[in-house]
Amino acid sequence: MHDLHTTVAAWYARHARDLPWRRPGTTPWGVLVSEVMSQQTPVARVAPVWEQWMERWPRPADLAAASPADVLRAWHGLGYPRRALRLRECAAAVAGRFAGEVPEGEEELRSLPGVGDYTAAAVASFAHGRRALVLDTNVRRVLTRVSEGRALPPPALTVAERAHAAGLLPADPALAVRWNEGVMELGALVCTARSPRCPQCPLADRCRWRLAGSPPDADAPRRRTQAWHGTDRQARGRVMARLRALPDGASLAEEELLAGLTAADPQQPQRALAGLLADGLVGQPAPGRYALPS
DNA sequence: GAGACGTGGGG
DNA sequence: TCCCCAAGTCT
Known part of the structure; x- marks a missing residue:
């Protein structure tokens, strides 16, 4: 011992x-x-x-x-x-x-x-x-x-x-x-x-x-078990995945970026985007265009 | 102090 | 398939 x-x-x-x-x-x-x-x-x-x-x-x-x-x-x-x-x-x-x-x-x-x-x-x-x-x-x-x-x-x-x-x-x-x-x-x-x-x-x-x-x-x-399905977090993750997959220098319009992300709450995709913008995780290379922050 | 905040692999 | 997570931090 x-x-x-x-x-x-x-x-x-x-x-x-x-x-x-x-x-x-x-x-x-x-x-x-x-x-x-x-x-x-x-x-x-x-x-x-x-x-x-x-x-x-x-x-x-x-x-x-x-x-x-x-x-x-x-x-x-x-x-x-x-x-x-x-x-x-x-x-x-x-x-x-x-x-x-x-x-x-x-x-x-x-x-x-x-x-x-x-x-x-x-x-x-x-x-x-x-x-x-x-x-x-x-x-x-x-x-x-x-x-x-x-x-x-x-x-x-x-x-x-x-x-x-x-x-x-x-x-x-x-x-x-x-x-x-x-x-x-x-x-x-x-x-x-x-x-x-x-x-x-x-x-x-x-x-x-x-x-x-x-x-x-x-x-x-x-x-408490981590909430996930249908959460803002999940929506944020999807938005970030799309932006990461973009070729360098490319950007997306809001409709393209959020297309298909509809959730139970119709406001969620836009809320997610707003949150990401506020967090500095998303940038706007031009008005109405979105990409990873430069 | 409670709640928000991603992702992909293992059981 | 579905659930549960895995070397926390910030507000």
Whole structure:
């Protein structure tokens, strides 16, 4: 029976995925880009996009100089395209306010567009080797199971969770980094949300949830199932797909752009377009014409 | 704090 | 086919 941290670190050393941004030579900016791309998006889908992205725009200044249209097209498949625009703004902020160097402190990191608590901690820890509390959904799930004996963490991060996780974070920065990446990876590969691979888990012998027989979600209020069909979000996605597919320099009139998007609510397509315009995801190269923002 | 915000793959 | 999601952030 090994110490918790040693056990996780040993498991990570043996089972960590060979993700492109974990390879030697990856810059702090590359790590930041990987974290933003991975927000709510499966890592397997991020990897190939990240490689092309970093080859095309290796430094913050390169991305800041790119057109929103190119950035949005390169983002294809990752979802939540507003993240792409924010990442470009983030690049401009790093290039400008921070002389092209990704800041090391969580406070400064959080001041960047698209960087919240999780991403700031992840970049501080994984890119700079700092001691930071990385609390993503994977870590929360692992700790909830091992320590609380429950199947899933509450919908929103609680102060109790934060305190518990903080107490587990090693004091030594290098050990803290290993712990962070180890627990995250364990949650991503073994202690998964749907079908956890408990027989392969290095913590199975001390997991309260496992020891209790892996009881299904007690009564914890689950997040409401994500609304989708017939939503504005779906309509927005369709509009963006059409614009991304347009040849460079081409544009569409509103009727062409929204044709066939009729929904239960006849106002929806236009509402979606208005929202995209407001978000800067759609541009108007000429009056009444629409395209990706230049 | 609740709700908005995409996409494509797996079970 | 249909449902459920996957390294959150912003308002």
